[in-house]
Amino acid sequence: MNEITGWLLDLYSDTRDGLVLWFISEGGERLRLRQNFAVTFALAGPDERLRAAWRWLQKQPEKPQLGRSQGRDLFLPQPVTLLSARVANAAAQPHLFERCARAFPDLAYYDADVQLALRHAAVYDTFPLAHCYVKYDDDHLIHELRALDSAWDVDPLLVPFRCLMLEPDCDPQHDTPRKLKVSYEGHNCELAFEPIRPLLINLRAILERYDPDFLLTVWGDTWLLPLLLAESERLNLPLPLNREEGRGVGHRKEKSYFTYGQIVYNGQQIHLYGRCHLDQRNSSLWGPDGLDGILEGARVTALPIQTSGRTSPGTGISSMQILTALRNNILVPWHKQQVEQPKTALDLLHHDQGGLVYQPIIGVHSEVGEIDFISMYPSIMVRCNISPEKPLPTFLGSDEEPGLIPLTLKPLLEKRVAIKLALGHMPPWDPRYKRYQAASSAYKWLLVTCFGYLGYKNARFGRIESHEAVTTWGREALLIAKEAAEDMGFTVLHMYVDGLWVKQEGYNQPEQFTPLLDEISQRTGLSIALDGIYRWVTFMPSRLNSKVPVPNRYFGFFQDGSFKVRGIDARRHDMPPFIVETQMDMLKILGKAETAAQLGEYIPQAQALLRRRINDLRRGRVPLDKLVMGQKLSRELKVYKAPSPAARALMQLQAAGKDKRPGQRVRFLYIRGGSGVWAWDLPEKPPKEAIDVEYYRELLWRAAETVLSPFNAVPTQARAFSFTAEGTRMEQAVEKEPVYGT
Amino acid sequence: MGRTLPSITMEFMQEQEAFGRFRRALRRSDQLALDDLFSAARNHLAAAAYAANALPMETFLLSMLLEEHKEVMRLRTLVEGVVAQQTPRLHPPAADEGDAEQP
Numbered sequence: 001m002n003e004i005t006g007w008l009l010d011l012y013s014d015t016r017d018g019l020v021l022w023f024i025s026e027g028g029e030r031l032r033l034r035q036n037f038a039v040t041f042a043l044a045g046p047d048e049r050l051r052a053a054w055r056w057l058q059k060q061p062e063k064p065q066l067g068r069s070q071g072r073d074l075f076l077p078q079p080v081t082l083l084s085a086r087v088a089n090a091a092a093q094p095h096l097f098e099r100c101a102r103a104f105p106d107l108a109y110y111d112a113d114v115q116l117a118l119r120h121a122a123v124y125d126t127f128p129l130a131h132c133y134v135k136y137d138d139d140h141l142i143h144e145l146r147a148l149d150s151a152w153d154v155d156p157l158l159v160p161f162r163c164l165m166l167e168p169d170c171d172p173q174h175d176t177p178r179k180l181k182v183s184y185e186g187h188n189c190e191l192a193f194e195p196i197r198p199l200l201i202n203l204r205a206i207l208e209r210y211d212p213d214f215l216l217t218v219w220g221d222t223w224l225l226p227l228l229l230a231e232s233e234r235l236n237l238p239l240p241l242n243r244e245e246g247r248g249v250g251h252r253k254e255k256s257y258f259t260y261g262q263i264v265y266n267g268q269q270i271h272l273y274g275r276c277h278l279d280q281r282n283s284s285l286w287g288p289d290g291l292d293g294i295l296e297g298a299r300v301t302a303l304p305i306q307t308s309g310r311t312s313p314g315t316g317i318s319s320m321q322i323l324t325a326l327r328n329n330i331l332v333p334w335h336k337q338q339v340e341q342p343k344t345a346l347d348l349l350h351h352d353q354g355g356l357v358y359q360p361i362i363g364v365h366s367e368v369g370e371i372d373f374i375s376m377y378p379s380i381m382v383r384c385n386i387s388p389e390k391p392l393p394t395f396l397g398s399d400e401e402p403g404l405i406p407l408t409l410k411p412l413l414e415k416r417v418a419i420k421l422a423l424g425h426m427p428p429w430d431p432r433y434k435r436y437q438a439a440s441s442a443y444k445w446l447l448v449t450c451f452g453y454l455g456y457k458n459a460r461f462g463r464i465e466s467h468e469a470v471t472t473w474g475r476e477a478l479l480i481a482k483e484a485a486e487d488m489g490f491t492v493l494h495m496y497v498d499g500l501w502v503k504q505e506g507y508n509q510p511e512q513f514t515p516l517l518d519e520i521s522q523r524t525g526l527s528i529a530l531d532g533i534y535r536w537v538t539f540m541p542s543r544l545n546s547k548v549p550v551p552n553r554y555f556g557f558f559q560d561g562s563f564k565v566r567g568i569d570a571r572r573h574d575m576p577p578f579i580v581e582t583q584m585d586m587l588k589i590l591g592k593a594e595t596a597a598q599l600g601e602y603i604p605q606a607q608a609l610l611r612r613r614i615n616d617l618r619r620g621r622v623p624l625d626k627l628v629m630g631q632k633l634s635r636e637l638k639v640y641k642a643p644s645p646a647a648r649a650l651m652q653l654q655a656a657g658k659d660k661r662p663g664q665r666v667r668f669l670y671i672r673g674g675s676g677v678w679a680w681d682l683p684e685k686p687p688k689e690a691i692d693v694e695y696y697r698e699l700l701w702r703a704a705e706t707v708l709s710p711f712n713a714v715p716t717q718a719r720a721f722s723f724t725a726e727g728t729r730m731e732q733a734v735e736k737e738p739v740y741g742t
Numbered sequence: 743m744g745r746t747l748p749s750i751t752m753e754f755m756q757e758q759e760a761f762g763r764f765r766r767a768l769r770r771s772d773q774l775a776l777d778d779l780f781s782a783a784r785n786h787l788a789a790a791a792y793a794a795n796a797l798p799m800e801t802f803l804l805s806m807l808l809e810e811h812k813e814v815m816r817l818r819t820l821v822e823g824v825v826a827q828q829t830p831r832l833h834p835p836a837a838d839e840g841d842a843e844q845p
Contacts, residue, residue, distance in 0.1 A: 350794045352747050358788040475792060495788070547781040 001135055004031065005148065007159045008130045009213055010274055011117055011304065013091035014244075019116070021142070022243065022274045023134060024161060024213060030243070032274065033134065035142040039093040039119060042071060042082040042331065043100070045107040050083045053104050057085055060099070062092045071110065071331045074389045074404060074461065075338045080331065082110065090116055101334075109334035114326070118319055121302035122326035127151045128298040128305045129159050151299045152411045154418055155432065163291075164212035166203075168193075172223040173658065174681045180224075184210050200228065200237045207240050214276050214291070215241065221279040221310075222267040225249070243274025252310075256663040259312075263634055265663025271306045283309045285442055292438035300412060300443070313445040317408075317453055320446070321461045324408040333460055340457075340464050351468040355497030356475040359549040360539035364710055365493055366596040367508045368501050368556070370531040370564075371517060373477065374420070375444070376498035377451040378413050379526050380473050382406045386454070388463035396473055396480075396525055404461055409450060416443040417527070474498065481520045481528065488516055494539060496551060501537065508533060508559075532558040536596040538710040540567075555707075557591040569703040573665075576696070578626040582613045583703040590707065603713045610704045610715065617696055620688045627696060628680045630665045645670070649679035656682055670695045750791035753798045754784065782809035 006025035014020045019037040024030060043053050057064055064085040073080045085100075087093040097112045120126055125147040135144035149156050164184045168177035179190040180199060184206070191199040217224050225241065229249065232239040241249055250271035257264055267282045278294060280286050285293040286309070298308035301316040302323055308316065325332050343351075373379065380386065384393035387403025402410070419436045426433055453459040455467030474497065481500055482492050490502040507513065513530050520528045537556025542548040553567030569575055570583040586606040593599045616622050631646035637654070640647045649668035650660055658681060660666055667680035670692040678686040708714045748756070758780050765773055786805035795801045 346796065348747060349796060353791060353794065354749075356788055356792060359785050479792070545781055547778070548784045 001137055001143065003133070003135050004029075005131065005133050006031070007161075008126055008128065008132055009161070009305075010276065011120060011126075012273055013089075013116055015089070015091045018089045018091065019120070020244070020273075023132065024159060028160065030211065030213070030274075031140075032244070033136050033140050033142050035145065036088075037090050037120065037123075038065075038086050038088050039090045039116070040084050040086045041093065041097055041112040042069070042084045042110040043104070043107045044073075044080045044082050044110065045104075047081075049104065049107055050081075053100065053107060054083055056103055057083075057096075057100065060096060062087050062089070062096045064096065072329060073110070073331050073333065074325070075333075075336075080108075080110075082331075090119075108337065110331035111326070112334045114322055114332055115303065115307075115319065117304050117307075118302055118323050118326065121323055125150070127300075127302040128308070129156075129295060130299075131157055151302070152415050154415060154422070156299075161213040162210060163214040163216055164206065164210060165216045166220065166224060167218040168224060171681075172219055175683070182206065184212060196231045197235055197237065200232055200235065200239060203228070204237065204239055211243075212275065214278065215272065216278055216280065216291070218280045220277060221269050221282040222254075225270045225277070226268075241275070241277070242272050247273050249273075249277075254661060256661050259314075263632065263663040264312075265661050266310070269306075269310055276305045276309075278306065278309045284312065285309060292435045293442045296435070296439035297442040297446070300415075300446070313449040314453055314456075317446050317450045318459065320408050320412070321404060321453075324404055325461070328404070328407070330404060336458065336460055336462070338463070351465075351472060353468075353475070354471055356478045356495060357497060357551045358495040359551060360494035360501070360554065362539055362541045362546075362549045364536055364538045364596050364599070365501075365503060365534075366536050368493060368503045368534040368537050369507065369513045370499060370501050370534065370537075371481075371513065371520075371528055372499040372531050373481075373524075374417060374527040374529055375413055375447050376474055376477065376526065377470050378409050378447040380470050380477065381451070381454075382410050382413055383525055384469070384473055386466050386469050388454070388461055388466050390466075392465060392469045393473060396477065405450070405454065405466070409447065412443055412446060416440055416447065419443075477524045477526055480523050484519045484523055485516060488519065490516065494551075494554075499531070501534075532560065532562070535559055535594060536599070537564075540706070540710055555587060557593075561591070563587065563591055568706050569699075574629055574631045575703075576627045576629055576699070578613075578617075578622050578696070579699050579703050581626075582610070582700060583707060585609055586704060586707045599711060603708065603711055606708065607713065607715050610700075610708075614697060614700060617693055617700065620691070622696075624669065624685060624688070624691070625680075627669055627691065628667045629670065630667045632665050633660055633662045635662050645677045648675045649677045651675075652677075652679040653681055750787050750798065754787060754790075754802060757799050757802060779806045779810075782806050785809060 004023065004025045004027075006023040006029075008021060009024055009030075010022040012020055014034070017034040019035045021033050021035060022030065023033065043050060045053075054066055057066055064087045067084050067086070069082050069084050070079040071082050085096070087096055094113075097109070101109060101112070117128075124145050126132065126145070127147075130147045130151075131149040133144070133146045133148055134142060136142045162185070165182070167181045169179040169181060169190070170177050177193060179192055180203075182189050182191060182203070191202055193199060228239055229241070231237075250273070252269035252271065254268040255266050257266075267279075269279075269282065270277055278286070278291070283294060285297050294305065294309040297303075297316060298305045301308055301319045303311065303316065303319050322332050324330075380396075382402075383397060384395075385398035385400050385403055385406050386393060387405040390398075390400060390403040416439075419440050423433070423436050423440065426436065451467070451470055454462050454470065455464050456462050457464075478495055478498070478500070482495060485492050485500060485502045488504075490504045490507075492500060492502050494501040502516070510530055510533065513533075517528050517530060520526075534556040535558065537554060539549060540553045542550050550567065555563065555565040555568060557563045565571060565587065568583065570580045570587075586609055589606045589609060590599060590602050593602050629645070631644065633646055633650060634644075637643075637647055637650055643651065645668060646666040649666045652675070653660065653666070656679075668677040669680060669686060670676060671678045671686050671690040672692050673690070676692070678690070705714050761776075765776055768776060783802045783805040786801075786808065790798055790801040790805065793801050
């Protein structure tokens with residue numbers, strides 16, 4: 001019998017071996033082990049149908065072990081009678097379940113489509129990169145497996161993994177890459193794509209010699225790996241991308257889906273076995289510091305690294321809920337059966353509301369404290385024990401045993417608070433700093449999404465009334481905070497869901513706000529923190545009506561010199577870098593003012609900068625790539641009745657043999673004449689004279705106006721020469737006038 | 743992502759639109775004053791949303807009234823200040839009034 005301690009890298013099912021696990025041992029070995037791991041799913045329904053299903057299952061080649069049992073469905077008051085089917089080979093279970101569901105579509109299925117990694121995590125407390133003790137025989141069969149650390153450890157042991165990075169020398173959508181940049185452990189080289197044979201031979205040598213645990217690519221999912229695999233097959237030069245021999249790579253199809261009012265595109269994915277492939281351009285959690293966010297996300301969700309790196313936080317939090325259910329013997333329904341209960345119109349009116357969003361007091365304000373509830377909604381879910389199976393809360397607290405959702409969220413919330421507190425007094429040079437930041441950000445999205453998933457009709461553990469209860473108590477908590485602030489002599493300038501902007505004459509030191517924070521915490525039972533004290537902050541009115549405040553349109557500078565902007569041009573994803581940079585540079589000039597009273601000294605400098613940038617634009621001194629707009633396609637091209645600029649740019653791309661899917665961003669320049677746009681990813685670039693300078697000047701003007709108008713410092717000259725005869729295209733970007741019926 | 747109920751801003755816009763014919767028939771100067779009233783009501787949309795009144799126009803009208811009253815109070819304070827400065831005091835204390843009571 002052999003023993004090791006090491007880290008679990010990958011886990012998947014295998015037709016021959018059942019369950020395969022890859023470990024990185026502390027000694028540096030990469031070990032492929034296997035484990036006997038049976039998988040059980042359950043059926044529920046009328047007795048005679050269950051008997052028929054029993055007879056049918058007995059005849060199946062998988063020979064499942066059948067039994068009768070009882071289980072707990074979270075949405076049902078009584079235990080459910082079940083027919084359970086235990087399949088010895090984990091790889092066979094999905095196929096058996098699929099056939100069974102087709103044969104008996106009228107039955108309810110439980111624990112049927114749960115990811116293998118989650119099933120394993122529920123039994124062995126494992127998770128990606130878990131530090132484990134393993135005992136196995138000479139046949140590589142595991143006899144004992146124990147996790148030595150927990151996903152909730154703030155400082156786990158660092159894993160000595162090996163990374164190989166592959167990056168084409170340009171964006172394949174934009175141009176044809178000529179070289180592949182390869183780097184690993186201090187080695188850097190470039191391999192030419194033409195001819196491809198030497199590239200494949202060299203890459204194979206590197207893969208075999210270096211044997212990386214992670215293959216980190218740029219455009220690997222959508223372009224690089226499909227190309228390499230196709231070429232290696234064509235030239236009959238096998239490329240060992242997988243560690244698992246004799247197995248092809250896993251493909252996941254591309255998809256576009258609609259969420260939170262916008263369309264999102266996920267490119268196709270390529271998953272490896274025994275080694276992890278992550279594509280920087282196809283991973284929402286890939287941060288500026290690389291893998292940390294992805295690994296932290298994988299640890300807490302227990303999803304395989306390659307899956308966790310590419311899925312939405314919604315899938316992550318859903319997996320965490322499933323894991324909690326499995327560990328607490330709660331059945332995981334395949335399809336949710338419950339629907340929203342009927343309610344009166346008045347109930348709906350009172351409860352179907354979001355967070356409280358105030359209208360701020362327009363203008364420039366000095367010495368303003370911004371205080372925020374820490375993870376307000378998740379904290380409310382935990383504190384008020386909001387879970388689909390629990391009664392709705394009647395106060396900001398609960399006396400009941402914690403339900404499924406609070407059980408899932410509590411450790412995550414506590415870990416995030418611990419990390420946030422540690423970050424508060426950690427210098428940026430601390431080796432843990434970046435990892436903590438990445439983890440905090442990854443957890444934030446999981447926590448935020450958990451609230452959304454409570455209200456999602458297809459979520460397995462969702463219930464709309466619970467979702468509404470969270471916002472109800474969120475609004476109450478914010479109003480309690482407002483009352484506390486006003487009782488203590490503060491003026492409340494603005495409130496936005498979980499944050500308040502408050503001021504009081506002479507209050508400009510953090511410790512002066514501590515009594516207020518303590519009072520709010522005491523009254524609500526929720527944690528609240530001072531985000532910072534603004535030297536000055538300006539809340540802006542609507543562009544069209546200077547008397548109407550806009551909740552999320554402001555900018556301000558904190559005492560430490562950092563600044564916060566919301567709702568202005570620089571925050572828009574479609575804006576060209578030239579406009580964003582100019583607006584931010586103007587803001588930075590204004591930010592030199594220590595007080596609102598000093599702003600007058602810096603406004604002329606900001607105006608001068610604007611004049612210089614307008615001049616640069618007129619004289620063609622702005623590089624073309626700084627003028628590129630990037631808009632998302634909201635639908636298929638053929639569905640457009642009046643094609644948007646992005647759709648017109650896509651038509652040009654399609655004519656050049658390139659395509660984009662809904663949810664993908666199309667980059668283009670505004671030009672004079674023709675269709676008015678020039679797709680940036682076309683092989684040729686437009687001549688500089690073709691650029692629609694007037695349009696960009698109008699954009700620049702609007703950005704400058706946003707920054708300068710709160711101080712009544714908009715230079716009239718700039719406006720005068722920015723008027724354009726064809727102002728119609730600007731309509732897409734501006735707010736609509738209030739419409740009166742006729 | 744659908745919406746079961748319109749947001750308070752949507753309700754406000756609908757109510758405002760419902761007065762389109764009324765507004766059209768007003769003189770231009772009155773139209774501007776009406777627009778001001780509606781703008782004033784927008785300052786309290788958050789409170790109107792929280793109130794969740796089945797007839798939101800009542801809340802919007804009260805919001806207009808609230809802003810009007812704030813303006814009246816502001817002007818009253820201003821006027822009282824000006825009046826206090828400009829009105830001659832009816833019985834100005836004599837310079838030696840205090841001394842007169844001295845024994």
